[in-house]
Amino acid sequence: MPAIIQVEHLSKRFNDINAVDDLSFSVEQGDVYGFLGQNGAGKSTTIRMLLTLVRPSAGSIRVFGNELSSHRAAILRQVGAVIERPDLYKYLSAYDNLALFARMSGIKAKKDFLLEQLRMVGLEDRAFSKVKTFSQGMKQRLGIAVALVHDPKLIILDEPSNGLDPQGIADMRNLVIRLSRDRGKTILVSSHLLSEVELMANRMLILHKGKKVVEGLVSELLDPSRSVVHVETDNDEAIRTKLLQTKWSRFLQPGGNGIQLAMSKHEVPALVSDLVGMGAGIRRVDPAHSLEDYFLSLTTQPGHVDAAAN
Amino acid sequence: MWTLLQIELYKIFRKPRTYIAFGAIAAFILLIQLALLVNGKQYLQFVLGFLDDSFEIPYDKINNGYWICFAILNLLLIHVPILVALVAGDIVSGEANMGTLRLLVSKPISRTQLLLAKFLAAVAYVIVLLTWMALIALGLSIALFGTGDVVVAKAMELHQIEQHDVLWRYFAAFGFAALALVVVASLSLLLSTVSENSIGPIVATVCIIIVCTLISEMQIPLYDKYLKPYLFTTYMLGWKGFFYIGVDDDGQTIRGSVQNASAIFKCIGVLVAYVIGFVTASVLLFRKKDILS
Numbered sequence: 001m002p003a004i005i006q007v008e009h010l011s012k013r014f015n016d017i018n019a020v021d022d023l024s025f026s027v028e029q030g031d032v033y034g035f036l037g038q039n040g041a042g043k044s045t046t047i048r049m050l051l052t053l054v055r056p057s058a059g060s061i062r063v064f065g066n067e068l069s070s071h072r073a074a075i076l077r078q079v080g081a082v083i084e085r086p087d088l089y090k091y092l093s094a095y096d097n098l099a100l101f102a103r104m105s106g107i108k109a110k111k112d113f114l115l116e117q118l119r120m121v122g123l124e125d126r127a128f129s130k131v132k133t134f135s136q137g138m139k140q141r142l143g144i145a146v147a148l149v150h151d152p153k154l155i156i157l158d159e160p161s162n163g164l165d166p167q168g169i170a171d172m173r174n175l176v177i178r179l180s181r182d183r184g185k186t187i188l189v190s191s192h193l194l195s196e197v198e199l200m201a202n203r204m205l206i207l208h209k210g211k212k213v214v215e216g217l218v219s220e221l222l223d224p225s226r227s228v229v230h231v232e233t234d235n236d237e238a239i240r241t242k243l244l245q246t247k248w249s250r251f252l253q254p255g256g257n258g259i260q261l262a263m264s265k266h267e268v269p270a271l272v273s274d275l276v277g278m279g280a281g282i283r284r285v286d287p288a289h290s291l292e293d294y295f296l297s298l299t300t301q302p303g304h305v306d307a308a309a310n
Numbered sequence: 311m312w313t314l315l316q317i318e319l320y321k322i323f324r325k326p327r328t329y330i331a332f333g334a335i336a337a338f339i340l341l342i343q344l345a346l347l348v349n350g351k352q353y354l355q356f357v358l359g360f361l362d363d364s365f366e367i368p369y370d371k372i373n374n375g376y377w378i379c380f381a382i383l384n385l386l387l388i389h390v391p392i393l394v395a396l397v398a399g400d401i402v403s404g405e406a407n408m409g410t411l412r413l414l415v416s417k418p419i420s421r422t423q424l425l426l427a428k429f430l431a432a433v434a435y436v437i438v439l440l441t442w443m444a445l446i447a448l449g450l451s452i453a454l455f456g457t458g459d460v461v462v463a464k465a466m467e468l469h470q471i472e473q474h475d476v477l478w479r480y481f482a483a484f485g486f487a488a489l490a491l492v493v494v495a496s497l498s499l500l501l502s503t504v505s506e507n508s509i510g511p512i513v514a515t516v517c518i519i520i521v522c523t524l525i526s527e528m529q530i531p532l533y534d535k536y537l538k539p540y541l542f543t544t545y546m547l548g549w550k551g552f553f554y555i556g557v558d559d560d561g562q563t564i565r566g567s568v569q570n571a572s573a574i575f576k577c578i579g580v581l582v583a584y585v586i587g588f589v590t591a592s593v594l595l596f597r598k599k600d601i602l603s
Contacts, residue, residue: 048412048600048601048602051412051415051416052415052416053412053415053416053600053601053602054600054601054602055598055600072418072420073418073419073420074418075418076416076417076418077418079416081413081416083412083413083416084409084412085409087408087409087410087412087413088410088413089321089324089408089410090408091324091325091326092324096324100317100320100321101413101417103313103317104313104314104317104414104417104419105417105418106418146413
């Protein structure tokens with residue numbers, strides 16, 4: 001079965017800014033896929049490219065096995081999304097907004113069905129109130145109802161916890177888990193909070209300055225026995241190239257000073273042995289940080305401004 | 311497409327801002343009608359007085375509903391574009407500003423269809439607005455002042471149209487005005503497509519219309535030759551041509567005729583070309599636009 005989303009070498013430039021740089025990843029059927037990165041990392045730009053709001057500068061996007069650019073309408077008919085803030089028509093009621101977007105998604109929904117959708121997100125009592133009277137949390141829930149009204153197979157949520165109080169965040173998280181577990185939806189959810197992704201997602205990708213840092217199973221990536229091992233040698237570039245030809249290539253992390261490998265601490269002696277075998281003049285091998293610390297250091301350091309995402 | 315158009319119309323007519331134009335037009339027209347009810351003869355003398363030496367003008371007879379509607383159109387059709395810009399300038403940029411554009415564009419509809427639906431909704435709005443204007447300006451004027459012959463001045467000519475030959479000219483004039491306002495709507499749409507807020511396109515449309523209208527009204531040979539032929543505002547007042555009646559070789563007016571039909575058709579052709587140009591440019595820009603709002 002093809003991946004639900006298959007992104008290959010995706011890039012987007014805004015003038016001089018590389019908002020997304022050679023990004024590749026895949027989302028499988030039934031995944032709750034966490035898209036983690038600090039503000040400005042390129043998450044929103046990537047999501048906008050997945051929803052055809054932004055044109056990629058390079059690369060390809062396949063969704064449900066088809067090229068997005070040539071099967072746009074058929075693909076988007078099966079996608080529901082909340083993109084950043086859930087902005088809706090403030091001068092219309094929740095019901096009218098839902099009915100309007102249901103029609104735009106190509107379904108003729110009856111009143112009872114729409115009210116049931118509003119009940120599912122806890123807005124049945126405010127169905128006929130104008131959206132301008134809603135709190136941020138209520139708008140977010142209505143945004144979810146709009147995203148789900150046409151029963152999409154793939155749901156994309158861009159920072160769904162933004163602006164919500166702790167209870168709202170917990171409700172949102174539970175909704176995502178329920179949609180995946182009970183209704184078999186594939187969900188891509190972006191966040192700048194590792195804890196959020198950890199609680200919701202089974203797989204995740206960390207994005208930093210437009211580049212993929214790591215992708216994999218949450219359970220493996222956040223395994224406390226795994227570390228990011230920092231290696232410094234007398235010729236990091238040459239050694240990195242040599243490592244790419246070995247079994248260690250899958251542990252190599254992009255960027256940073258020196259060479260960084262995400263791996264188990266127990267494998268460090270074998271790594272050192274191989275490095276010596278390659279003729280590396282080892283200056284430092286430091287397995288001090290857990291993966292979680294490493295991700296946190298990436299997602300909490302002051303970031304560059306992503307013109308596209310902000 | 312029909313569903314999209316229905317949705318766009320629904321959004322336009324559920325927005326309180328839409329009704330500002332209807333209220334403003336009703337207020338203007340009622341004020342003009344009240345003024346002409348009280349001081350109609352003086353106003354006619356002010357407008358046509360310069361012909362008193364050449365013609366004997368029956369002021370009491372021509373102060374009727376048909377003539378008052380003509381006077382209202384003369385006064386208002388310069389200003390209605392501002393009211394059209396208020397809605398059409400907001401039609402894309404307002405969605406960007408509100409944050410709903412990204413939701414719309416991520417739906418399974420093509421951007422071209424979405425923009426054309428918005429354009430057609432703006433056209434429908436123009437038609438409804440002009441119908442409203444016609445109902446009050448023509449219908450209410452006839453009810454208040456009755457009907458009669460219409461006397462229209464053009465430079466040093468005086469065109470008298472029998473009352474039985476007038477009504478079709480109003481339908482034609484309102485139709486022409488609708489086309490002229492669709493040009494304004496399509497210009498607003500174009501500006502709205504490239505903007506992320508509503509105020510910019512509305513103000514820009516109004517400024518363009520004011521500047522172009524001023525140039526169109528100036529009698530300067532340089533502008534007459536090199537600028538005016540290319541400004542859409544030069545052709546927007548072509549509706550007046552329906553009230554300049556043709557005459558035969560004996561100088562008798564020909565019922566159902568217009569003095570210069572080819573000039574009217576030229577105006578219509580130029581305005582249609584502007585609409586096509588503005589809408590095509592809007593579609594091309596919108597199709598390539600990155601939605602970052």
